[in-house]
Amino acid sequence: MTDISDFDAPKPPAWFGAVIPLLLVLLASGFYWFISTDKDNGESENTSNSKIKLRGQLSPGQTYYIFASEIEVYPTNLKNESWDQGKKGPDIRYRLLWKGNAVFESITKDDSLIADWSGLSIELNWKDLLGKSVSSDDAIKAGRIRFEEGEKIEIAVEDVDVASDDDVGRHEIDMDNLSIGKNEFKLTKTDTSAIRRITLRVLPVGSNIQDLANIMK
Amino acid sequence: MNLTRFLIACSSILLGLGLIGPTLTIFPKAGDLTWFIKIIAPEELAVSTYSILGVIQKLFQTNDLFLAILLALFSVFSPVLKLSFYWHATGLKNPKKFKSMLEVIHYIGKFSMAEVFALALIIVVIKSFPGGSTAQLEWGAYLFTSSVICSMFVSFRLDSSKRS
Numbered sequence: 458m459t460d461i462s463d464f465d466a467p468k469p470p471a472w473f474g475a476v477i478p479l480l481l482v483l484l485a486s487g488f489y490w491f492i493s494t495d496k497d498n499g500e501s502e503n504t505s506n507s508k509i510k511l512r513g514q515l516s517p518g519q520t521y522y523i524f525a526s527e528i529e530v531y532p533t534n535l536k537n538e539s540w541d542q543g544k545k546g547p548d549i550r551y552r553l554l555w556k557g558n559a560v561f562e563s564i565t566k567d568d569s570l571i572a573d574w575s576g577l578s579i580e581l582n583w584k585d586l587l588g589k590s591v592s593s594d595d596a597i598k599a600g601r602i603r604f605e606e607g608e609k610i611e612i613a614v615e616d617v618d619v620a621s622d623d624d625v626g627r628h629e630i631d632m633d634n635l636s637i638g639k640n641e642f643k644l645t646k647t648d649t650s651a652i653r654r655i656t657l658r659v660l661p662v663g664s665n666i667q668d669l670a671n672i673m674k
Numbered sequence: 675m676n677l678t679r680f681l682i683a684c685s686s687i688l689l690g691l692g693l694i695g696p697t698l699t700i701f702p703k704a705g706d707l708t709w710f711i712k713i714i715a716p717e718e719l720a721v722s723t724y725s726i727l728g729v730i731q732k733l734f735q736t737n738d739l740f741l742a743i744l745l746a747l748f749s750v751f752s753p754v755l756k757l758s759f760y761w762h763a764t765g766l767k768n769p770k771k772f773k774s775m776l777e778v779i780h781y782i783g784k785f786s787m788a789e790v791f792a793l794a795l796i797i798v799v800i801k802s803f804p805g806g807s808t809a810q811l812e813w814g815a816y817l818f819t820s821s822v823i824c825s826m827f828v829s830f831r832l833d834s835s836k837r838s
Contacts, residue, residue, distance in 0.1 A: 474762055477758075478685075478758050479758055482687075482754055482757075485686070485688075486693055487690075489690070
């Protein structure tokens with residue numbers, strides 16, 4: 458009967474020991490990977506915004522922020538009189554209407570023939586900006602409107618007065634004619650509208666910051 | 675040789691943790707527009723932490739193959755290969771083979787600090803970004819450097835045993 462001793466047993470090749478450091482490296486890495494709870498934190502690439510169209514016509518089904526960045530009115534009101542007593546300019550405010558509902562109302566810009574809105578909230582404290590995470594929905598002052606073909610929106614502009622608000626005019630916009638970014642409408646004065654010019658901004662909801670910054674220019 | 679092997683084992687474990695542990699934290703800023711970007715897309719200014727393997731993976735994903743391969747060679751393959759050769763050298767009885775193995779190790783060792791240089795380069799590049807973005811080393815980088823230092827001690831011990 459043959460007795461196989463340790464001496465006779467097949468020896469591993471000389472380089473076999475060289476695998477031990479590699480195994481230790483893999484074990485240590487694997488151990489940390491196993492205990493790490495948020496292993497993907499900061500390393501996962503966010504690709505959710507990659508399919509959003511950033512220029513040209515609006516895409517059906519996509520939701521957009523829409524706001525007027527500038528509204529200019531004629532120097533006189535619908536009755537061809539000065540806007541406010543004391544020859545002050547009108548206190549302009551606009552409402553955005555979609556499907557018959559007011560979906561956004563701007564703040565009032567006092568004594569302006571050309572009123573402008575940044576589209577951003579001005580109610581934020583600078584400390585909030587530094588410390589808190591503010592959602593874009595809260596910060597962007599615009600109506601959220603989903604585009605479908607044939608859809609229309611309406612801008613209703615008012616002169617805000619203490620006694621009663623006066624109509625400045627209304628303008629209906631066919632959304633098929635809107636494009637992402639800046640849209641300008643030059644209007645003539647009529648019996649029902651003293652709006653001279655409307656600049657609308659259309660921003661796709663969910664696009665990334667570089668794209669939004671470019672569109673806002 | 676037992677202490678030498680212990681040091682190699684320590685260096686290997688430190689290397690494994692250093693490769694996968696957080697190494698670099700980037701604090702993105704956008705200069706004067708930082709407040710604006712924090713409003714619209716706060717996630718764009720989120721602080722990101724990367725491991726060395728994470729950086730390599732990211733470089734591969736962004737098709738920066740040259741940098742990815744360079745970093746993988748210097749920070750993963752070169753140190754692992756060096757430690758493997760160290761371990762192999764500790765088991766060699768033949769002085770001639772031992773000496774030639776040490777020469778090979780010293781050749782590979784020339785790349786041993788290249789990965790630290792790569793990290794320093796990344797930090798310098800990030801700090802030169804407009805907008806005040808900053809980068810900070812995390813514990814993974816210190817473990818990685820400790821692994822390199824540990825392997826240097828191994829090298830000293832092997833050199834001294836060669837002379838004796």
